Amino acid sequence: MEQNNPDSLSEYFIKPGETSPFTDLLIDPAFKQAFDPDKPDSKINLINLLNDILGPQLPHPITDVRRRGSEQNATGSKESKTTFFDLHCTDDSGELIEIEVQIRPFTNFLKRLAFYAGQMVVSQGYPGWKYDVKPTYIMAIAQHRLFEDNKIIHRSSICDLKTGEIMMDSYNFTIIEVPKIFREISLNTNENRWLFALKFLSQLKKLPPALQDQKFKHLTSVSQISNLKGDKLQEYLMMKNARWDNEVVLDYIEQHDSDAFKKHDEKVLKEKAKEQAKKMLAKKRPLEEIIDITGLTKEEIESL
Numbered sequence: 318m319e320q321n322n323p324d325s326l327s328e329y330f331i332k333p334g335e336t337s338p339f340t341d342l343l344i345d346p347a348f349k350q351a352f353d354p355d356k357p358d359s360k361i362n363l364i365n366l367l368n369d370i371l372g373p374q375l376p377h378p379i380t381d382v383r384r385r386g387s388e389q390n391a392t393g394s395k396e397s398k399t400t401f402f403d404l405h406c407t408d409d410s411g412e413l414i415e416i417e418v419q420i421r422p423f424t425n426f427l428k429r430l431a432f433y434a435g436q437m438v439v440s441q442g443y444p445g446w447k448y449d450v451k452p453t454y455i456m457a458i459a460q461h462r463l464f465e466d467n468k469i470i471h472r473s474s475i476c477d478l479k480t481g482e483i484m485m486d487s488y489n490f491t492i493i494e495v496p497k498i499f500r501e502i503s504l505n506t507n508e509n510r511w512l513f514a515l516k517f518l519s520q521l522k523k524l525p526p527a528l529q530d531q532k533f534k535h536l537t538s539v540s541q542i543s544n545l546k547g548d549k550l551q552e553y554l555m556m557k558n559a560r561w562d563n564e565v566v567l568d569y570i571e572q573h574d575s576d577a578f579k580k581h582d583e584k585v586l587k588e589k590a591k592e593q594a595k596k597m598l599a600k601k602r603p604l605e606e607i608i609d610i611t612g613l614t615k616e617e618i619e620s621l
Contacts, residue, residue: 326500329525330517340540341458341493341519344560345610346419346553351540354382362536367406367416369507373453374472374489377408384600385415385440389426403437418459421609427492430455434488436441452486458493458515469497469512504528515617552600556610558592587613594618 333335340347352363360382367417385403392581402418415437419430420582464471472491474483498516502509504527514533524537545553590611598621607618 326525329521329523331522337519337521338541338543339518339537340553341557342515342540342547343420343458344553344556345420346549346556347519347540347547350544350549351536352418354384358535359541362539363402365532365536366511367371367418367456369511370470370493371456371491372418372493372508374454374474375408375414376486377410377412377463379406379414379416380409380418381407388419411487415451415453417453417455419455420460425614426459430457430492431492434490438487450487452489454489456490456491456493458495460495462494462496464494469494469498469502470508507532512585546602552553553556555593555596556621559589591617591621595621 336424340350342348342351347361351359352366353359354363364379366377367382370603372378382404385405385436387537402416404416405419406414406416408414417433417437419433434455438450438554441451471490471492471494475485475488476483493512493515495516498512500513500517502513504510504513504525507618510528514528518537524533528534528537542553543551590613594607594611594613594617597610598618604615604618607613608615611618
């Protein structure tokens with residue numbers, strides 16, 4: 318893969334002590350601000366993101382998106398309420414497809430994606446239905462490594478194991494592993510430009526030339542920290558600081574591979590998660606959201 322010289326981009330990155338005007342797109346309030354399907358400006362960004370990232374799997378470009386409403390779970394549990402965006406989409410041929418976008422970390426990541434895909438298919442059913450399943454797509458942005466390779470994006474569908482030919486379009490997955498995105502990534506495709514923006518936007522002081530087209534100028538006009546006000550700004554800063562703390566501890570654990578260090582640092586992580594949960598409870602955040610973000614169990618949160 319063609320790569321950038323990271324030094325050629327250094328002038329666009331903030332230096333120690335400087336602050337970027339842009340939000341971190343992988344933090345919930347910032348992602349919603351940038352890609353909310355209910356607001357015209359951010360809806361444009363969402364359509365652009367979906368078309369450029371899912372493009373290799375989509376038979377036709379997406380032209381419109383809207384929320385599917387409250388997520389339903391045929392099991393009656395609340396396990397499926399971790400979806401960030403659950404979408405009805407229309408492509409340029411007029412066909413409907415269902416897309417779910419995930420950015421939150423959770424345990425059993427891949428198996429839960431399979432569970433969510435099943436829920437999307439089940440929710441299409443109605444009395445008299447002829448099992449005309451609309452294509453479903455899960456786009457998951459993982460903030461940890463899942464596969465032992467250097468591929469940033471993994472795509473899967475239901476294929477014939479021998480020929481590799483797609484058997485049906487009912488289930489499609491696109492998984493992005495953020496830790497595999499480096500500054501050296503080539504910016505010669507829209508797909509790679511999105512990957513770069515998702516990982517590094519909040520570290521930039523200004524856009525490099527490759528991101529100076531209208532698509533990414535529009536993204537950054539919506540993704541200004543100055544656009545976050547009041548409680549939304551406080552929530553964003555709280556979640557950003559909590560994630561930074563967790564990353565520091567996780568890096569330390571990785572570098573000191575001993576049971577003693579791991580036991581100590583897991584305790585530190587747990588205490589930080591409880592502190593974050595207390596703040597979220599004070600802001601009356603939904604229990605399911607607190608579970609998703611902190612990794613604590615329902616019982617641990619209710620005991621706080």
